[in-house]
Amino acid sequence: MPPAASSEPLWPLARSLPALTGRGQDRLALHLPAHRRGRGAPGGDPRGLPWHLDLPELPAIGGPLEADGAVAASQRRLAACVGAAHSWYGVNGASGLLQAALLAAVPPGGRVLLPRNLHRSLLHGCVLGQLRPVLYSPPFDTATGLWLPPTAAQLEAWLPRVLASGPLDLLVLLSPTYQGRAAALADLVALAHAASVPVLVDEAHGGHFDLAADLPPAALASGADLVVQSLAKSLGSLAQTAVLHHQGARIAVEAVERSLGWLQTSSPSLPLLLAAERSIAWAWGAAGRRRLGRRLGQAGRLATALRDRGLPLLPSDDPLRLVLATAPLGWDGPAADAWLLERGVIAECPEVLSLTFCLGLGPVRGLARPLGRALAALAMAGGAAPPALAPLPHPDLAEPELAPGLAWRAPSRPLPLAEAEGEVVAEPLCPYPPGIPLLLPGERIGGATVAWLQDLQRRWHGQIADTVRVLA
Ligand SMILES: Cc1ncc(COP(=O)(O)O)c(C=O)c1O
Structure with missing residues (x-):
C-alpha cells in the first residue's frame, strides 16, 4: 500500500515553536544551555547560529524518549507515516542509532551476523556491547572495487552454517550501499525470520527513492525488525540527524528504549530535531514528494x-x-x-x-x-587503466578469534604491515570514507591479507597505514 501523503504543513515540533520562542518568552528563561537563548552568546553576538531555538527538554517539547511533548507527537506521526510501530529521532547520526539497535537486539556475548562492508559504527557497537560478530562477504566487483548486495541464495547457504556453530541473535543487512545498490530485502528478511533471526537494516543511505515512487520505505516494507535511516544522507536534513524505526515482536520496544537511553545524549539538540522533523514533513507532504520525484527524474x-x-x-x-x-x-x-x-x-x-x-x-x-x-x-x-582489485582474501563467513571488544582493549604493539602475518589485530584498519573496516580487532591476519593490503596501500594513497596494531 502506498504511504499516505501528508498535506499538513506543520508537524508537532514546528507547531510548538511560536509559543516557546515568541516575544517575552526568554527574559525569565533561567535554564540551560548557558547561552540562555542567545542572550549570553559568546562575545555577546548571537548572529549566525540559531541560539533562540536551542531549548532544553521543556515539558512542551520533551525528547525522543519522553512519552509526552512535541517530540513524542512528532515521532508518533512519523511512525504512522512509514508504517512502523515506533520511530525515534536521533541526533548522534545513523551511527548512534545503529549502535542502540545492536545493543537492543544482542546481549553481551551474543552473536550478530554482519556484512564485511559494515560501517565502522557497527563494529564500535560490537565493542561497546561485547558482542561477537560473524562476518559474511557479499559479492565483490573486481572491476570497480565495490561491494554488491548479498543474494538470497547466499544468505540461504550462510544461515545454517552460522547456526550450526551456535545461536545467532541478529542479522544486519546494508541496503542501499554508499553507491546506491539496493538488496532484495524482502527475500533476505524472510529467510532470516524463517530461521528465527531478527533483522536490522542499515538504510543510512536510503528511503528517499521509495518515497518518490509512492512506495513505503523498502526496509520497513520488507518486514525488517529495526531500520536506521540517516536524514542527512537521504533527505535534506542537517548532519547527525537520523531515525530508528521498530516493528514486530521479535525485539522488545523496551529493549530499544533502554539502549537508546544508554547511547543518546540527555540534552538532544532542538535545532537538529527540528531539522529532522522538517525534512520528513517535507518529504511526506505532497509538494515535497513531487519535488523529490522531479529531482530523481x-x-x-x-x-x-x-x-x-x-x-x-x-x-x-x-x-x-x-x-x-x-x-x-x-x-x-x-x-x-x-x-x-x-x-x-x-x-x-x-x-x-x-x-x-x-x-x-x-x-x-x-x-x-x-x-x-x-x-x-x-x-x-587519464593514463593506463589500473588493474582490477581482487576481493579481500577472507572466507565468505568468518568469526574473529577474539571478540573485538576484548582485542581492542588488550595490550597491543605496532608492527610494520609487512611483518603482520599470523598476528591478531588489536585495532581496526579503516579507510575513511567510506568507513568500512578492512581488518577487525580479534582477527588473525593471513599472508594473503598482508599482500592484499600492501597492494591496496600502493593504490589508495595515504589511506592504509604502514603499521598495524596487533596483540602484544
Ligand atoms: C552505510 C553507513 N551506515 C552508517 C553510517 C553512519 O552515519 P552517520 O554519519 O550519520 O553517523 C554511514 C556513514 O557514512 C554509512 O555509510
Whole structure:
C-alpha cells in the first residue's frame, strides 16, 4: 500500500515553536544551555547560529524518549507515516542509532551476523556491547572495487552454517550501499525470520527513492525488525540527524528504549530535531514528494547525458548517486578525486576504482555541462587503466578469534604491515570514507591479507597505514 501523503504543513515540533520562542518568552528563561537563548552568546553576538531555538527538554517539547511533548507527537506521526510501530529521532547520526539497535537486539556475548562492508559504527557497537560478530562477504566487483548486495541464495547457504556453530541473535543487512545498490530485502528478511533471526537494516543511505515512487520505505516494507535511516544522507536534513524505526515482536520496544537511553545524549539538540522533523514533513507532504520525484527524474536525465558523452557511470538503484568507474578512464579513484578537486569538483566518496558523487536534493539543472566537461577532461588526462582489485582474501563467513571488544582493549604493539602475518589485530584498519573496516580487532591476519593490503596501500594513497596494531 502506498504511504499516505501528508498535506499538513506543520508537524508537532514546528507547531510548538511560536509559543516557546515568541516575544517575552526568554527574559525569565533561567535554564540551560548557558547561552540562555542567545542572550549570553559568546562575545555577546548571537548572529549566525540559531541560539533562540536551542531549548532544553521543556515539558512542551520533551525528547525522543519522553512519552509526552512535541517530540513524542512528532515521532508518533512519523511512525504512522512509514508504517512502523515506533520511530525515534536521533541526533548522534545513523551511527548512534545503529549502535542502540545492536545493543537492543544482542546481549553481551551474543552473536550478530554482519556484512564485511559494515560501517565502522557497527563494529564500535560490537565493542561497546561485547558482542561477537560473524562476518559474511557479499559479492565483490573486481572491476570497480565495490561491494554488491548479498543474494538470497547466499544468505540461504550462510544461515545454517552460522547456526550450526551456535545461536545467532541478529542479522544486519546494508541496503542501499554508499553507491546506491539496493538488496532484495524482502527475500533476505524472510529467510532470516524463517530461521528465527531478527533483522536490522542499515538504510543510512536510503528511503528517499521509495518515497518518490509512492512506495513505503523498502526496509520497513520488507518486514525488517529495526531500520536506521540517516536524514542527512537521504533527505535534506542537517548532519547527525537520523531515525530508528521498530516493528514486530521479535525485539522488545523496551529493549530499544533502554539502549537508546544508554547511547543518546540527555540534552538532544532542538535545532537538529527540528531539522529532522522538517525534512520528513517535507518529504511526506505532497509538494515535497513531487519535488523529490522531479529531482530523481532530472538526476536520471543527467546520468543519461553523461553516459551519452561516453562516461562510464555504474548502475545504481538511487538516481541521486552518480558512480563513476575510474579505471576505464585511466585513473584510480583517489588520483581522479585529487585531479577533480583542484578543478572545483568535489566528490563524496573516492574509492580505489570509483568516485561517487551525491546529487542530494539540491538543484540538478545546469550540472550536465560543467560536470560533463570536467569528467571528459579527466578522461582526456587519464593514463593506463589500473588493474582490477581482487576481493579481500577472507572466507565468505568468518568469526574473529577474539571478540573485538576484548582485542581492542588488550595490550597491543605496532608492527610494520609487512611483518603482520599470523598476528591478531588489536585495532581496526579503516579507510575513511567510506568507513568500512578492512581488518577487525580479534582477527588473525593471513599472508594473503598482508599482500592484499600492501597492494591496496600502493593504490589508495595515504589511506592504509604502514603499521598495524596487533596483540602484544
Ligand atoms: C552505510 C553507513 N551506515 C552508517 C553510517 C553512519 O552515519 P552517520 O554519519 O550519520 O553517523 C554511514 C556513514 O557514512 C554509512 O555509510
